[in-house]
Amino acid sequence: MRNEEAIVEIQHVSKRFGKVLALDDVSLEMRPGRIIGLLGANGSGKSTLLRHIIGLYLADRGRCITFGCEAGQLGPAELGRIGYVHQEGELLDWMNVKQLIRYVRAHYPSWNGSLEETYRRDFEVSLKARVGSLSPGQRQKLSILLAIGFEPELLILDEPVSALDPIARAQFLNLLLEIIQDQGRTIIISSHILSDVEKIIDHVLIMKAGRLIRDCGFDDLREGYYRVQLRSLNGSLPEQLPFDRIVDCRRGEKQALLVLQNADREIIAATAESIRCQAEVDLLPLEDLYRITMKEEAK
Amino acid sequence: MSALTVNLRLFYQRRGLWFWYFLIVTAGFGLTAEAWADPRAGKGLFTGWLIISLIVGMIVAGLYKDVLSKPFAFCLPGHRRTGGAIVWGAAGVVNLLGGLVFWRYPDLSEKYRCLVYFSGVGAGLICYGLGMWFTFRFVNHAALVGFLPLVIIGMTLLDLQIAIERVIVEYPLFPILAGGVVWAVGWRRLGRRTLSRTNCNAVTMGLGDVFNPKRMKKYSQLHCERQLRRSRAEGGQWLEAFFLRRMEAGCALSSGRYLWGVLYITFWNLNRGWGALATIFIMSLGLSYLPVRNYIVFMMFLFPTMGVTFATDSNLLLPGGRREQYFSTLLVVGVVTVLIVFLLGMLTTLTILLQPYMPDIPIKDESFKFLALDFRYIAVPLIVIPAIISLSIYTRNNHFLVMLMPIGLMMFLIIRPQWLVRRLEPAPIVLTIIALWAVFVLVARYHYQRRWLGQSLRT
Numbered sequence: 001m002r003n004e005e006a007i008v009e010i011q012h013v014s015k016r017f018g019k020v021l022a023l024d025d026v027s028l029e030m031r032p033g034r035i036i037g038l039l040g041a042n043g044s045g046k047s048t049l050l051r052h053i054i055g056l057y058l059a060d061r062g063r064c065i066t067f068g069c070e071a072g073q074l075g076p077a078e079l080g081r082i083g084y085v086h087q088e089g090e091l092l093d094w095m096n097v098k099q100l101i102r103y104v105r106a107h108y109p110s111w112n113g114s115l116e117e118t119y120r121r122d123f124e125v126s127l128k129a130r131v132g133s134l135s136p137g138q139r140q141k142l143s144i145l146l147a148i149g150f151e152p153e154l155l156i157l158d159e160p161v162s163a164l165d166p167i168a169r170a171q172f173l174n175l176l177l178e179i180i181q182d183q184g185r186t187i188i189i190s191s192h193i194l195s196d197v198e199k200i201i202d203h204v205l206i207m208k209a210g211r212l213i214r215d216c217g218f219d220d221l222r223e224g225y226y227r228v229q230l231r232s233l234n235g236s237l238p239e240q241l242p243f244d245r246i247v248d249c250r251r252g253e254k255q256a257l258l259v260l261q262n263a264d265r266e267i268i269a270a271t272a273e274s275i276r277c278q279a280e281v282d283l284l285p286l287e288d289l290y291r292i293t294m295k296e297e298a299k
Numbered sequence: 300m301s302a303l304t305v306n307l308r309l310f311y312q313r314r315g316l317w318f319w320y321f322l323i324v325t326a327g328f329g330l331t332a333e334a335w336a337d338p339r340a341g342k343g344l345f346t347g348w349l350i351i352s353l354i355v356g357m358i359v360a361g362l363y364k365d366v367l368s369k370p371f372a373f374c375l376p377g378h379r380r381t382g383g384a385i386v387w388g389a390a391g392v393v394n395l396l397g398g399l400v401f402w403r404y405p406d407l408s409e410k411y412r413c414l415v416y417f418s419g420v421g422a423g424l425i426c427y428g429l430g431m432w433f434t435f436r437f438v439n440h441a442a443l444v445g446f447l448p449l450v451i452i453g454m455t456l457l458d459l460q461i462a463i464e465r466v467i468v469e470y471p472l473f474p475i476l477a478g479g480v481v482w483a484v485g486w487r488r489l490g491r492r493t494l495s496r497t498n499c500n501a502v503t504m505g506l507g508d509v510f511n512p513k514r515m516k517k518y519s520q521l522h523c524e525r526q527l528r529r530s531r532a533e534g535g536q537w538l539e540a541f542f543l544r545r546m547e548a549g550c551a552l553s554s555g556r557y558l559w560g561v562l563y564i565t566f567w568n569l570n571r572g573w574g575a576l577a578t579i580f581i582m583s584l585g586l587s588y589l590p591v592r593n594y595i596v597f598m599m600f601l602f603p604t605m606g607v608t609f610a611t612d613s614n615l616l617l618p619g620g621r622r623e624q625y626f627s628t629l630l631v632v633g634v635v636t637v638l639i640v641f642l643l644g645m646l647t648t649l650t651i652l653l654q655p656y657m658p659d660i661p662i663k664d665e666s667f668k669f670l671a672l673d674f675r676y677i678a679v680p681l682i683v684i685p686a687i688i689s690l691s692i693y694t695r696n697n698h699f700l701v702m703l704m705p706i707g708l709m710m711f712l713i714i715r716p717q718w719l720v721r722r723l724e725p726a727p728i729v730l731t732i733i734a735l736w737a738v739f740v741l742v743a744r745y746h747y748q749r750r751w752l753g754q755s756l757r758t
Binding site for chain 1: 516517519539543546547551552553554556557560563564567568571615616617618619620621622623748749750751752753
């Protein structure tokens with residue numbers, strides 16, 4: 001059964017490159033209006049998955065449907081709704097920036113000139129520079145501009161900020177938030193800079209060795225784990241800490257730092273009180289959540 | 300593993316160099332065998348090794364320059380000394396071996412033979428040093444090898460090889476001294492502190508890089524930038540205006556607009572090659588004096604074919620699906636073929652028109668006659684283009700394999716010029732052309748329907 005609402009549907013997709021199983025029975029759906037974070041270690045299959053969505057790769061098994069069309073059959077009408085920033089920013093190097101923008105713009109029915117102008121000003125993109133002579137950071141900025149200029153419904157960003165400096169990264173994240181204001185837009189962002197990604201995403205996909213090991217809302221993932229800092233109010237901490245589902249524990253004589261899974265804030269407070277401790281409960285940053293997810297998966 | 304071992308490994312790890320190794324070994328073996336079998340003075344046979352020494356100098360220095368251009372090499376301990384050891388170590392081995400041909404030089408006393416041997420080694424070192432100088436002086440030193448056939452032909456026509464042979468044999472002290480000076484200067488220059496700094500991250504085009512599409516692209520980019528700096532113009536403005544107008548006249552997000560876009564990129568690429576094409580055109584007229592003119596001329600036009608890049612090979616996502624990419628490939632190859640056939644037709648017509656007026660060129664005892672090209676040879680590009688492009692698509696633009704095919708074919712046809720002429724009957728030629736174009740269409744179809752596209756994450 002196809003879900004009419006989903007803009008991307010991936011059903012039991014497997015892909016092998018020689019001996020390497022790049023995707024292993026991956027199934028997921030992407031709905032419009034979301035910013036989806038695609039996380040995973042190098043070689044976990046993130047870029048391969050993204051390339052299946054736009055039809056560059058074809059699945060050995062399973063189906064990938066984008067905008068209601070088999071990804072391998074995507075035509076100009078569907079591809080004209082997708083913007084894609086590749087991690088290596090491979091472009092037509094012999095053109096200058098102005099010519100490349102004009103060339104890409106000519107393919108689309110509409111182009112947001114004011115967005116282009118603002119972007120060029122904010123990100124200091126020079127029109128006269130030869131594309132091939134741009135630094136990796138400048139190249140990424142140009143790739144992003146080319147991918148957002150025609151205001152695509154689905155924006156796929158494969159490591160878009162790896163070469164950007166911190167200020168440009170912050171500007172870029174703000175830009176994404178502005179883009180998503182427009183209802184119905186979807187952004188998929190794959191990045192290793194998790195501290196950036198967590199500021200904008202509302203859905204998380206985590207991949208490991210070609211498998212999709214998490215597909216959930218970012219809030220659901222965050223609220224699944226708490227970091228608890230315990231401080232004994234009277235003497236040493238007990239040998240056995242009476243908490244359920246301790247994922248991680250680092251302790252000294254009077255203090256302990258725990259990560260609890262699927263816990264309740266009130267129960268945590270009550271339990272801490274029962275052992276005469278003060279408990280500070282926090283949400284985990286995405287980097288820690290990612291690490292814990294990977295660790296659990298390894299078990 | 301020592302720095303020396305790592306550097307030595309590069310010699311076999313760079314597969315692009317295997318082709319040159321093959322040529323060097325074949326030529327070296329041939330020259331030595333002939334010098335051994337028929338050691339006659341005044342043939343210039345003994346100087347053949349000097350050309351080999353020049354090429355080896357370019358290869359070895361090119362590899363060292365390539366290592367220096369890698370930023371990590373700048374910080375490697377003791378790396379500065381390794382360069383001299385490798386480059387001049389190879390110089391010693393090659394020239395001590397190559398100089399052995401002079402051992403067979405006839406009518407020499409034992410002592411003088413020894414002196415002539417070292418004179419040959421010294422001359423080899425001079426050529427080797429020249430190759431090294433070319434390498435460090437020119438970014439695209441690989442292109443200089445393209446002029447070698449002309450140098451060899453020129454030398455042969457003017458009997459320069461015999462003159463060089465006489466200098467080596469009759470004035471042995473001069474090559475020995477000059478070779479020693481070249482060795483000393485070269486060793487000193489390779490050990491300079493500034494060498495690593497000036498070459499760090501520099502673009503270089505060595506002999507092995509001719510088969511490396513990434514390096515070719517990088518060099519082409521640098522060349523483009525230089526041209527841009529010189530002209531201060533954007534370049535391709537009329538092309539841009541024409542094609543963008545065509546694109547925008549068509550329906551948005553349609554196959555037509557995408558195909559016009561691909562044509563724009565194709566013509567842009569071709570537009571950059573007019574200079575090279577004009578050179579080929581002029582050279583072709585000169586080559587019309589040679590017996591194997593038809594093959595050389597026609598094959599020379601095919602090399603630009605291998606440079607054809609498909610817009611679809613970029614990772615820039617444009618609104619063109621697999622179907623559009625397939626048709627765009629057929630279109631691009633068709634356009635390039637028509638253009639090449641048209642240019643060859645023009646050139647052939649020109650040679651026919653010029654034939655009555657072109658003078659004979661007398662060199663030594665021979666008179667070289669200008670002969671018009673043969674229209675029948677238009678079949679050659681029609682056969683070779685689909686074969687090259689099919690191989691290029693199937694191997695995902697593996698330049699090594701793709702370039703070997705026309706080079707091998709050209710060499711074969713130069714050695715056996717009558718092979719094709721005997722087969723230039725219309726029916727088999729037409730059948731071959733149809734079959735190869737059908738293969739090309741099937742390979743392209745298979746590629747765009749079944750295989751991954753864009754640039755691989757794994758290559």
